[in-house]
Amino acid sequence: MDLARFLGSRALRFALLCVSTASLLSPLAAQAVPAFARQTGQNCVACHAGGNFPDLTPYGRIFKLTGYTIGERALPLSAMAVASYNKTNNTSEVGGLVDVTATYPKDGNVIFSTASLFLAGKVTDNIGGFVQITYNNYDHQNEDSHWVGHTVSDNLDIRYADRLIDPKQDLIFGATMNNNPGVQDPWNSTPAWGYNVVPGSTGPAATPLLAGGLAQNVAGAGAYVYWDRTIYAELSGYATANGVWSFMSHGFNTGRGDQQIVKGTNPYWRLALTREWGPHNAMIGTFGMNTDLYPDANDPSGPTDRFRDIGFDAQYQYLLDPHTVTATATYITEKHIYASTESAPLDPDGSLGLGLPDTSGSDKLDMFRAKVSYVYQAKYGGSLSFFNVTGSANTALQTAANDPNNPGTVVGEPLGSLNGSPATRGWTAEATWTPLQNARIGLQYTWFNKFNGGTNNYDGFGRNASDNNTLFLYVWGAI
Numbered sequence: 001m002d003l004a005r006f007l008g009s010r011a012l013r014f015a016l017l018c019v020s021t022a023s024l025l026s027p028l029a030a031q032a033v034p035a036f037a038r039q040t041g042q043n044c045v046a047c048h049a050g051g052n053f054p055d056l057t058p059y060g061r062i063f064k065l066t067g068y069t070i071g072e073r074a075l076p077l078s079a080m081a082v083a084s085y086n087k088t089n090n091t092s093e094v095g096g097l098v099d100v101t102a103t104y105p106k107d108g109n110v111i112f113s114t115a116s117l118f119l120a121g122k123v124t125d126n127i128g129g130f131v132q133i134t135y136n137n138y139d140h141q142n143e144d145s146h147w148v149g150h151t152v153s154d155n156l157d158i159r160y161a162d163r164l165i166d167p168k169q170d171l172i173f174g175a176t177m178n179n180n181p182g183v184q185d186p187w188n189s190t191p192a193w194g195y196n197v198v199p200g201s202t203g204p205a206a207t208p209l210l211a212g213g214l215a216q217n218v219a220g221a222g223a224y225v226y227w228d229r230t231i232y233a234e235l236s237g238y239a240t241a242n243g244v245w246s247f248m249s250h251g252f253n254t255g256r257g258d259q260q261i262v263k264g265t266n267p268y269w270r271l272a273l274t275r276e277w278g279p280h281n282a283m284i285g286t287f288g289m290n291t292d293l294y295p296d297a298n299d300p301s302g303p304t305d306r307f308r309d310i311g312f313d314a315q316y317q318y319l320l321d322p323h324t325v326t327a328t329a330t331y332i333t334e335k336h337i338y339a340s341t342e343s344a345p346l347d348p349d350g351s352l353g354l355g356l357p358d359t360s361g362s363d364k365l366d367m368f369r370a371k372v373s374y375v376y377q378a379k380y381g382g383s384l385s386f387f388n389v390t391g392s393a394n395t396a397l398q399t400a401a402n403d404p405n406n407p408g409t410v411v412g413e414p415l416g417s418l419n420g421s422p423a424t425r426g427w428t429a430e431a432t433w434t435p436l437q438n439a440r441i442g443l444q445y446t447w448f449n450k451f452n453g454g455t456n457n458y459d460g461f462g463r464n465a466s467d468n469n470t471l472f473l474y475v476w477g478a479i
Contacts, residue, residue, distance in 0.1 A: 050375025421453025
């Protein structure tokens with residue numbers, strides 16, 4: 001990518017717009033929920049490490065685990081919005097097979113990305129919640145290939161909690177109802193809050209189901225305990241968010257094609273060991289989920305695909321003004337057992353599909369992510385994260401056997417694969433500036449060393465991993 005060209009007129013105008021917008025926003029921590037600040041009367045750095053949402057401090061974790069009930073009841077409404085500029089290294093078509101406007105929506109243009117309304121805070125001394133309703137300006141394309149906005153239920157976490165504390169013990173216990181396995185977690189090493197939380201940022205094409213694959217598709221409930229700020233344990237169960245629980249779901253939409261339907265109640269578990277000393281705190285933990293998922297959301301019957309996800313994570317923080325350091329690492333291994341083996345379909349004229357041999361009975365997918373963040377004076381920050389996805393190759397995921405001269409026979413950039421492998425590796429660097437407590441301006445660059453099994457020509461049609469490198473500029477404000 002030509003960085004100098006990026007810093008040309010359009011992006012530079014957007015950067016100036018970001019600065020002027022930030023100056024108009026009323027005080028509140030970057031991306032934190034203003035309702036919580038009003039309720040607690042605390043500066044946002046009390047809950048967020050260096051004021052850098054979503055990284056929580058020990059106090060922020062206690063606030064969440066005690067059901068968002070610390071402080072006095074206040075106006076529970078907040079809102080946020082994101083404007084962004086995204087530039088992918090290469091958006092060129094290959095043989096006329098790819099609809100660039102669909103694969104790279106508004107790439108190279110300043111856009112209004114998304115906005116959210118929050119209902120958040122204390123209801124009673126023991127009940128509180130965090131409810132996010134989000135409008136996505138580029139949700140999906142309609143039949144005329146026009147982009148359509150859509151408002152959906154986003155992250156939701158409603159809690160009952162109590163605390164027994166005296167000079168000899170500190171026991172927090174409670175119950176949570178939420179719609180994304182891991183969104184209830186108080187540490188930022190789990191996928192829900194750990195990596196690339198800014199809408200529009202780039203990452204691997206294939207990730208384990210537990211890394212967001214069920215978000216806003218399921219409704220879950222569970223119980224947890226946190227003893228002496230040392231041991232945390234949780235057990236929850238998740239079912240499809242439909243019927244009376246449909247308000248917790250983004251809803252079925254064939255345009256998005258991202259609905260997931262699970263069978264029965266699927267267990268999720270979490271265990272963590274923590275310690276605080278001076279300005280330091282650390283955690284090491286494990287989590288996992290067993291999921292039975294219907295292969296076809298339009299036909300939730302018959303055999304299900306089985307996913308067995310197990311994760312291990314760790315986090316370290318150093319919090320001593322003016323310096324804030326947060327380091328996280330996460331490893332998830334997943335076994336996907338198919339409902340039945342199947343080959344890619346063929347149209348009657350033989351033009352579509354590969355007709356490849358049956359898939360194996362199961363596939364394996366492993367994901368490792370690590371991130372280090374630093375914030376100075378709760379204003380200037382930066383982070384570097386690494387991601388590496390590996391797994392078994394699956395012939396049904398190959399696209400290279402298609403005829404590049406026959407439009408419509410390829411899955412399309414950038415998700416194609418020459419060998420059916422999910423192997424993807426890369427880095428994301430980010431610099432942030434928080435001019436006011438309620439606004440953050442960020443510049444991200446993601447580069448790929450490998451994508452979907454290859455470095456060069458990974459899709460069989462000439463696309464390289466580096467073609468997916470992305471520069472992403474955004475402003476995120478809340479009131």
